[in-house]
Amino acid sequence: MNCAHHxxxxxxxxxxxxxxxxxWFAASATLRAADEMxxxxxxxPAPMFIGTPKDMPANPNLxxxxxxxxPPLLVPKDVRNLASSATLNSxxxxxxxxxxxxxxxxxxxxxxxxxxxxxxxxxxxxxxxGAAYELFAIVIWHSHDSPKVYHDVIVRVADDAAFTQNVRTxxxxxxxxxxxxxxxxxxxxxxxxEGKLVPANGAKARxxxxxSKGSTDSAMNEYTEVEIYGRPxxxx
Numbered sequence: 001m002n003c004a005h006h007x008x009x010x011x012x013x014x015x016x017x018x019x020x021x022x023x024w025f026a027a028s029a030t031l032r033a034a035d036e037m038x039x040x041x042x043x044x045p046a047p048m049f050i051g052t053p054k055d056m057p058a059n060p061n062l063x064x065x066x067x068x069x070x071p072p073l074l075v076p077k078d079v080r081n082l083a084s085s086a087t088l089n090s091x092x093x094x095x096x097x098x099x100x101x102x103x104x105x106x107x108x109x110x111x112x113x114x115x116x117x118x119x120x121x122x123x124x125x126x127x128x129x130g131a132a133y134e135l136f137a138i139v140i141w142h143s144h145d146s147p148k149v150y151h152d153v154i155v156r157v158a159d160d161a162a163f164t165q166n167v168r169t170x171x172x173x174x175x176x177x178x179x180x181x182x183x184x185x186x187x188x189x190x191x192x193x194e195g196k197l198v199p200a201n202g203a204k205a206r207x208x209x210x211x212s213k214g215s216t217d218s219a220m221n222e223y224t225e226v227e228i229y230g231r232p233x234x235x236x
Contacts, residue, residue: 157205
């Protein structure tokens with residue numbers, strides 16, 4: 001009797017335990033499915049040149065170009081391009097809404113008609129995503145018709161449009177602080193059809209700014225396309 005008396009609650013606890021375990025595994029599976037990491041697939045334009053530049057400038061802050069495809073960046077599978085629905089503005093007084101729309105129209109070919117020209121000096125393009133998102137990648141295509149190098153490429157995110165609240169720098173190759181946003185430690189690079197992919201590592205922000213200060217070809221600031229990959233933050 002005593003053995004039977006003890007076996008009954010054990011069976012009940014086991015059943016409850018199995019049900020709890022099943023629920024936990026189901027919830028865990030849902031979380032794992034939502035956070036499954038996959039390679040970020042980008043639609044790339046055709047390359048405008050092949051190989052490395054013949055005349056490499058003697059610049060210790062310049063990244064050596066590679067003739068191999070860029071390694072994939074792993075991101076949660078539910079991210080999407082937020083830039084296409086963002087509200088854009090710019091520090092450049094010549095930038096109109098019609099011209100800035102070219103940066104999010106999906107066309108990445110470096111044509112005269114598809115390239116946005118911003119004035120000389122340090123200029124930025126700002127993206128208002130409409131709400132705070134978890135950001136995982138920002139991809140920038142300047143004009144990539146030749147292997148030129150753009151200067152003071154800086155990517156920052158913030159919680160407010162004036163960039164005074166919770167400002168974070170995701171990329172900065174302004175090694176001499178000529179744009180007065182802080183000296184960066186990232187390398188300058190040759191522009192290519194792959195664009196510049198900046199990992200954001202889940203940074204939560206509503207506003208994104210991309211800066212530049214001319215290139216080795218021109219004092220003007222040229223943009224072809226920008227993509228921002230993110231997702232809504234998890235519910236509290």
